[in-house]
Amino acid sequence: MLDVSKIRADFPILSRQVNNKPLVYFDNAATSQTPQPVIDVIVDYYSNYNANIHRGVHTLSQEATDKYEIARQTIQTHFNAKHAHEIIFTSGTTHSINLVANGFSALLKKEDEIIVSALEHHSNIVPWQMLCERTGAVLKVIPMNLEGELIMETYDNLLSDKTKLVFVNHISNALGTINPIEYIIKKAHAVGAAVLIDGAQSCPHIKPDVQALDVDFYVASAHKVCGPTGVGMLYGKEEWLKKLPPYQGGGEMIAEVTFEKTTYADLPHKFEAGTPNICGGIAFGAALDYMNNIGFDNIASYENELLAYATEQLSTIEGLKFYGTAKHKTSVISFNLEGIHPYDVGTILDKLGIAVRTGHHCAQPIMDFYCIPGTIRASFAFYNTKEEIDVLVEGVKKAKMMLS
Incomplete structure (x- = not known):
């Protein structure tokens, strides 16, 4: 079991605010954050x-x-x-x-x-x-x-x-x-x-x-x-x-x-x-x-728990479609809202302090395969929490309401 609150204290950036909201950083696949010891x-x-x-x-x-x-x-x-x-x-x-x-x-x-x-x-x-x-x-x-x-x-x-x-x-x-x-x-x-x-x-x-x-x-x-x-x-x-x-x-x-x-x-x-x-x-x-x-077995176990929780919670949103549902995967979720461009969703999430990646993620052949311009990607690390995932879910719901 990870002491996530203790781990989060090692990362100064996680205590900052973005647009007057507590930062929720879900762009870990692009770059991870740096702990104080480093x-x-x-x-x-x-x-x-x-x-x-x-x-x-x-x-x-x-x-x-x-x-x-x-x-x-x-x-x-x-x-x-x-x-x-x-x-x-x-x-x-x-x-x-x-x-x-x-x-x-x-x-x-x-x-x-x-x-x-x-x-x-x-x-x-x-x-x-x-x-x-x-x-x-x-x-x-x-x-x-x-x-x-x-x-x-x-x-x-x-x-x-x-x-x-x-x-x-x-x-x-x-x-x-x-x-x-x-x-x-x-x-x-x-x-x-x-x-x-x-x-x-x-x-x-x-x-x-x-x-x-x-x-x-x-x-x-x-x-x-x-x-x-x-x-x-x-x-x-x-x-x-x-x-x-x-x-x-x-x-x-x-x-x-x-x-x-x-x-x-x-x-x-x-x-x-x-x-x-x-x-x-x-x-x-x-x-x-x-x-x-921290231990990579501990990291993998906790991140798999975050992935399962996020998948379950996002699945409750009508019109949300996942891309990449492999049996074996890590803590990355790519999704879109029906009829809404991923960039627009990402912009609203940013206003709520939520950092996700939108676009083709330097993987255009994948997007061409699915015939889409890109996806909204939320990628989780061992310093993220289920409470942050709840904030993401509410943010996606708000974006859907505003953009539909």
């Missing part, structure tokens, strides 16, 4: 040991380097990577995906095939389309059904000896569907394909074990797990990271530079050109420590 780590960095890392012999540089590399080890432990150098710091999930896509430009050839799913965020579609344009590879798509689940029979039929890469999100940001990634990874490996899993939406709810999954690449962003924006990570199996060429050139990622030839540094520095988001990396580790102290 804020304190950020302030401590800039107050006490702000310095560049890996290059300086002075005390501040050494302190910053130690903290940064300890954070890398924290992330390694959290995701159960075999080696710390399999964790590459990036600016976020999008950066991580583009890093891998760029690397495979040197490994793919014309008519090789790569597979994505119909449930993907644009950041897990566009880089692969760009990769196909560069290489002549062919992009294939795992379709979805009306419940928002991937059709695995079609996936099985798409796989062949031409398949080189498979990219699927662990959890859909738009619908909350939890995809069967264990099955997807196993089947892809059976035909010799590598797999990248977009874990941006799963990491706030699930503690992935990359070795147990046997996944080749796993990507995530700190700001989804109570950390800062502008930092994330790429996990890659050592053998794959050694095969991929560097994504960017510059300082830090080199072993030796001459005007005749440059040799590259060992992992992880090969992929970490330039001065990184040092404070962000350290705070990423602190955010994972914070969530692990």
Whole structure:
């Protein structure tokens, strides 16, 4: 059992008002809020040991380097990577995906095939389309059904000896569907394909074990797990990271530079050109420590309770339609009111202090599948309450009354 009132006290923003109403923050799938212990780590960095890392012999540089590399080890432990150098710091999930896509430009050839799913965020579609344009590879798509689940029979039929890469999100940001990634990874490996899993939406709810999954690449962003924006990570199996060429050139990622030839540094520095988001990396580790102290089993259990309660309460509103009713899903609800644009509902909810997301959620193919312009998305975190859900339900009722 979570002591939610105690947890909420860790988040300063949850005590503020919006439009003279207590803030109800249900946009957690876009970004989570940051607890005071993580804020304190950020302030401590800039107050006490702000310095560049890996290059300086002075005390501040050494302190910053130690903290940064300890954070890398924290992330390694959290995701159960075999080696710390399999964790590459990036600016976020999008950066991580583009890093891998760029690397495979040197490994793919014309008519090789790569597979994505119909449930993907644009950041897990566009880089692969760009990769196909560069290489002549062919992009294939795992379709979805009306419940928002991937059709695995079609996936099985798409796989062949031409398949080189498979990219699927662990959890859909738009619908909350939890995809069967264990099955997807196993089947892809059976035909010799590598797999990248977009874990941006799963990491706030699930503690992935990359070795147990046997996944080749796993990507995530700190700001989804109570950390800062502008930092994330790429996990890659050592053998794959050694095969991929560097994504960017510059300082830090080199072993030796001459005007005749440059040799590259060992992992992880090969992929970490330039001065990184040092404070962000350290705070990423602190955010994972914070969530692990609460416990991911506790988080999942409580958020499932919120999901069930919200689904039940919203179901009482006539004319409300849910999108994404998969058997296995996390605490995300996408819905619309019949005959009312989602943007209009979101605007009224904001006036009531309720923060939800409206639109296509960077997942236009999903909205095209349902033939809608977008949805109203309420996404819950472990610091939300049933009382806040009651406020949302009343707000939706008021919006319906005003807009009908």
